[in-house]
Amino acid sequence: MLKVKAGDLDKMGLLFERYHRPLFAFLYHMTAQADACEDMVQTVFYRMLKYRHTFTGDGEFRTWMYHLARNVLNDSARYTKRSSFQYDVNDFADKLGGGMPADEQLEKGQEIDTLQRALNKLSPEYREVLILSRFQELKYEEIARVLQTSEGAIKVRVHRALHELKKHFFTIENGTKAHEL
Numbered sequence: 001m002l003k004v005k006a007g008d009l010d011k012m013g014l015l016f017e018r019y020h021r022p023l024f025a026f027l028y029h030m031t032a033q034a035d036a037c038e039d040m041v042q043t044v045f046y047r048m049l050k051y052r053h054t055f056t057g058d059g060e061f062r063t064w065m066y067h068l069a070r071n072v073l074n075d076s077a078r079y080t081k082r083s084s085f086q087y088d089v090n091d092f093a094d095k096l097g098g099g100m101p102a103d104e105q106l107e108k109g110q111e112i113d114t115l116q117r118a119l120n121k122l123s124p125e126y127r128e129v130l131i132l133s134r135f136q137e138l139k140y141e142e143i144a145r146v147l148q149t150s151e152g153a154i155k156v157r158v159h160r161a162l163h164e165l166k167k168h169f170f171t172i173e174n175g176t177k178a179h180e181l
Helices: 013-032 032-051 061-080 089-096 102-121 125-136 138-148 151-181
Strands: none
Touching: 013 032, 013 061, 032 061, 061 102, 061 138, 089 125, 102 151, 125 138, 125 151
8 A cells, every 4th residue: 555655556456456355345244235335345445545645554554444444334324324234144154164064054054144133233333343353353453443442442342242242142042942932
C-alpha cells in the first residue's frame, strides 16, 4: 500500500488479488447480500485509492482496510435502512470440522445450523467482533484499531459476545430438541 500511496497504482491490482476475498467474506457475513457485497468491495478499493494519502504504514494494512470496509458497511446500512443482517456459518464449515463419518457430519451439520441461527440473533456489534476475531482471524489489537477502541474493550466485547452466543445456541438447541419430542 505504501507503493500505491507513492504513486505506483499498478500495485493496487496485487492488493485486490490478495484481499478481495477476505474483504468480501467479512462484508457478506455482516450482510448476507452477495450482490451488495460485490459493490461494497469495489467501493472499499475505490476508497483505498481515493484516501491512499491517509495510510501511514504505522499499522497493519488489514487494519486500515477493515476500517474502510466498516465505513462502507455503515454507509450502505444507512442508505438501505437495514440492520438485521443474516450470517451464513456454512461458509466456515471446514473450520468447524471435516473429513468425518456421515453420522458425525449430520450431527455437525445440525450444530452448524444451530450456531448460524444463534449468530443471527446477536447484535451487529457482537456479531462483528466474533467475525473479525474468529473467522477473519484478526488479533484483538488489530480489531481495536479497526473499531477505534482499546484492546481491553475488545476483549470484553468478545467475551460478552461469546456468552450471548452460547446462551442463544443452547436456547435454540434445547428448543429444537424439545420440539422434536
